[in-house]
Amino acid sequence: xxxxxxxxxxxxxxxxxxxxxxxxxxxxxxxxxxxxxxxxxxxxxxxxxxxxxxxxxxxxxxxxxxxxxxxxxxxxxxxxxxxxxxxxxxxxxxxxxxxxxxxxxxxxxxxxxxxxxxxxxxxxxxxxxxxxxxxxxxxxxxxxxxxxxxxxxxxxxxxxxxxxxxxxxxxxxxxxxxxxxxxxxxxxxxxxxxxxxxxxxxxxx
Amino acid sequence: xxxxxxxxxxxxxxxxxxxxxxxxxxxxxxxxxxxxxxxxxxxxxxxxxxxxxxxxxxxxxxxxxxxxxxxxxxxxxxxxxxxxxxxxxxxxxxxxxxxxxxxxxxxxxxxxxxxxxxxxxxxxxxxxxxxxxxxxxxxxxxxxxxxxxxxxxxxxxxxxxxxxxxxxxxxxxxxxxxxxxxxxxxxxxxxxxxxxxxxxxxxxxxxxxxxxxxxxxxxxxxxxxxxxxxxxxxxxxxxxxxxxxxxxxxxxxxxxxxxxxxxxxxxxxxxxxxxxxxxxxxxxxxxxxxxxxxxxxxxxxxxxxxxxxxxxxxxxxxxxxxxx
Numbered sequence: 001x002x003x004x005x006x007x008x009x010x011x012x013x014x015x016x017x018x019x020x021x022x023x024x025x026x027x028x029x030x031x032x033x034x035x036x037x038x039x040x041x042x043x044x045x046x047x048x049x050x051x052x053x054x055x056x057x058x059x060x061x062x063x064x065x066x067x068x069x070x071x072x073x074x075x076x077x078x079x080x081x082x083x084x085x086x087x088x089x090x091x092x093x094x095x096x097x098x099x100x101x102x103x104x105x106x107x108x109x110x111x112x113x114x115x116x117x118x119x120x121x122x123x124x125x126x127x128x129x130x131x132x133x134x135x136x137x138x139x140x141x142x143x144x145x146x147x148x149x150x151x152x153x154x155x156x157x158x159x160x161x162x163x164x165x166x167x168x169x170x171x172x173x174x175x176x177x178x179x180x181x182x183x184x185x186x187x188x189x190x191x192x193x194x195x196x197x198x199x200x201x202x203x204x205x
Numbered sequence: 206x207x208x209x210x211x212x213x214x215x216x217x218x219x220x221x222x223x224x225x226x227x228x229x230x231x232x233x234x235x236x237x238x239x240x241x242x243x244x245x246x247x248x249x250x251x252x253x254x255x256x257x258x259x260x261x262x263x264x265x266x267x268x269x270x271x272x273x274x275x276x277x278x279x280x281x282x283x284x285x286x287x288x289x290x291x292x293x294x295x296x297x298x299x300x301x302x303x304x305x306x307x308x309x310x311x312x313x314x315x316x317x318x319x320x321x322x323x324x325x326x327x328x329x330x331x332x333x334x335x336x337x338x339x340x341x342x343x344x345x346x347x348x349x350x351x352x353x354x355x356x357x358x359x360x361x362x363x364x365x366x367x368x369x370x371x372x373x374x375x376x377x378x379x380x381x382x383x384x385x386x387x388x389x390x391x392x393x394x395x396x397x398x399x400x401x402x403x404x405x406x407x408x409x410x411x412x413x414x415x416x417x418x419x420x421x422x423x424x425x426x427x428x429x430x431x432x433x434x435x436x437x438x439x440x441x442x443x444x445x446x447x448x449x450x451x452x453x454x455x456x457x458x459x460x461x462x463x464x465x466x467x468x469x470x471x472x473x474x475x476x477x478x479x480x481x482x483x484x485x486x487x488x489x490x491x492x493x494x495x496x497x498x499x500x501x502x503x504x505x506x507x508x509x510x511x512x513x514x515x516x517x518x519x520x521x522x523x524x525x526x527x528x529x
Contacts, residue, residue: 002211005375006211006215006374006378009375009378010214013214013378013381013382013385016382016386017382017385017386017389020386020389021389024389024393025393027393027397028393028396028397028400031397031400032400036401037400037401038400038401038402038405039400064268069270070269070270070271070272071270073269073270073273074269074270074272074273077266077269077270077273077326077330078273078274078326078344078348079344079345079348080326080341080342080343080344080345080347080348081345082269082341083341084393084397085338085390085391085393085394085397086393086394086397086398087338087394088398088409088413089394089397089398089400089401089404090397090398090399090400090401090402090403090404091401091402091403091404091408091409092403092408092409092412092413092416095412095416114256116243116244116247116248116256117243117244117247118240118241118242118243118244119240119418119477120237120240120241120244120480121241121243121244121247121248122418123337123418123477123478124244124248124332124335124336124337125256125335126417126418127334127335127336127337128256128257128334128335131334143261144257144261144334147252147256147257147258147261148256148257150252151247151255151256151257154254171412171415171416173408173411174407174411174428174431174434177424177428178428178431182424
């Protein structure tokens with residue numbers, strides 16, 4: 001006779017692994033639906049429907065204040081299972097870069113990248129910059145770049161304005177590198193001028 | 206439920222895997238905070254002094270659920286006691302360092318595991334867009350550690366409080382959960398890699414080894430061995446996607462475990478992702494090494510005796526051997 005404590009654990013194991021599988025399948029369906037994979041003849045509509053169905057099963061389509069949704073989200077987050085495991089997959093596309101141009105009262109210019117001190121911090125910052133490159137949300141990208149510009153301004157308080165250049169960086173291919181072309185090509189996609197907003201923010205403080 | 210299913214889900218285990226997981230996660234926690242020391246405030250402070258500000262991570266977390274732990278809870282609680290944000294963050298850093306040390310020793314295992322999980326999760330969530338895979342995997346490890354049946358055989362708790370290790374079947378069950386979870390991680394990780402053209406022609410490996418900040422190896426070296434990249438990329442895909450099958454098959458288990466650990470060691474050394482490589486190795490070794498499936502229930506029971514009883518047994522065995 002199996003006692004209750006064993007049955008309770010079996011129930012938990014089932015739900016726990018089901019959530020892990022749902023999150024991972026959702027991520028895979030999303031990638032296929034967005035046609036980011038090598039699968040031939042993909043019908044995006046079909047995969048988007050699957051993705052929506054999986055999202056519904058996870059409670060993702062419920063209202064944000066729905067108790068069930070919050071319960072599932074809380075559990076998946078505290079267990080560390082809220083995201084899939086497609087690290088560096090399916091492809092590593094062009095990387096992204098953010099460069100700030102600082103203008104000083106004497107009109108001279110300086111260029112600087114967002115800075116951290118250690119390698120671990122650098123890995124995290126790279127992740128952030130890549131998120132900026134992948135997002136479809138302009139307000140989200142604008143807000144994060146504004147904050148990064150603000151952080152740069154704190155290191156250079158005498159600068160009178162900051163302009164941010166955000167774009168993609170295409171690294172050389174193996175063949176190009178072997179033939180001596182080892183430069184990375186920066187393609188500017190957005191230019192941000194935060195001067196007024198930052199000055200206002202500074203004034204407010 | 207059939208006997209076989211029960212045996213699969215609740216195999217008797219000595220709990221040594223749990224000792225390994227605890228020690229491994231203790232080291233992981235220690236190195237995580239030490240590696241982040243220089244950037245701790247930049248990552249976790251508010252917008253006034255941080256890189257993007259803790260508010261972003263907090264907002265991203267609250268949107269999902271207001272009940273997920275985050276640093277704001279701790280900072281605002283400490284501010285009521287007159288402790289400012291900077292001091293509160295320093296306190297969290299020191300707490301994580303001390304908790305890592307206590308985990309290493311196995312002292313007050315349960316409360317230490319809960320506190321470490323809570324603080325690590327709060328930091329990971331508050332870092333928001335500055336957090337990455339290693340944070341999730343550490344949370345997974347700490348979550349399993351927190352709910353595991355303590356004390357484990359190599360903990361100071363076991364010696365200090367003269368307590369037996371928990372029910373061997375529950376120890377086996379918790380290890381099984383970790384094993385099954387790892388199989389899902391690798392299967393889906395491998396599957397998504399298999400779906401990318403770049404893993405089949407070596408482009409992804411070329412890029413991952415040459416793009417900053419992962420360009421630990423000189424690019425000339427990578428270019429010199431570029432002919433190996435397609436084979437290496439395919440090997441990684443196959444290694445991950447077949448992990449759930451080869452790791453369960455007794456004959457291939459050791460080879461699969463060694464191969465996956467070598468892969469993570471390679472990631473750590475060649476891409477500078479030391480913490481990521483370390484957490485994956487800790488989780489893998491805890492889950493599948495040393496494997497104790499062949500142990501008899503009496504062997505497991507012997508390993509779970511309280512320390513005083515083990516000492517008595519050993520002493521009586523010595524007496525018997527010496528013929529006194």
